[in-house]
Structure formats: C-alpha cells, structure tokens
Amino acid sequence: MNQDGYVPDKIVQIRRNTKAAKRFLVRLLKKKGKAPKRIITEKLRSYGAARRQVMPAAEHR
Numbered sequence: 001m002n003q004d005g006y007v008p009d010k011i012v013q014i015r016r017n018t019k020a021a022k023r024f025l026v027r028l029l030k031k032k033g034k035a036p037k038r039i040i041t042e043k044l045r046s047y048g049a050a051r052r053q054v055m056p057a058a059e060h061r
Contacts, residue, residue, distance in 0.1 A: 016044055016046050016047070017046050018046040018049045018050050020046070021044070021046040021047050021049070021050035021051075022049075022050035022053055022054055024050075025039075025047075025050050025051065025054045025055065026054055029054065029055065035055040035057065035058055036055070036058055037058060037059060038058055038059035038060070038061060039051060039055075039058050039059070039060055039061070040060075040061045041060070041061075047060070048060055
C-alpha cells in the first residue's frame with residue numbers, strides 16, 4: 001500500500017513481450033482511471049517500450 005492508500009497491482013512473469021506489456025498497462029489505466037506519475041517495473045525493455053506508447057509522460061523506474 002502506498003501513502004495514498006492505493007494498493008498497486010503487480011504481476012510476476014518470467015517473460016513479457018511489448019504487446020503483452022502494453023495490454024497490461026492499458027488494463028491498469030482503465031482500472032485506475034488516470035495515468036500515474038511514475039511506474040516501477042522490472043528491468044525488461046518491453047515495459048519501457050510499452051510505457052512510451054501508452055503513457056509517455058509517466059516516469060519509469
């Protein structure tokens with residue numbers, strides 16, 4: 001749980017391509033209703049590529 005009381009969704013997978021990462025991020029956006037200021041993911045390049053397409057203003061850590 002973060003300071004705002006929001007429990008972030010998380011998923012652990014061995015492999016994730018850009019298409020799957022994009023689908024995952026879009027699903028999270030629909031669930032939350034607005035884009036987050038930052039997202040924290042594993043160091044998979046597919047998340048960076050999907051984030052640039054779906055929410056380019058969000059900081060990626």
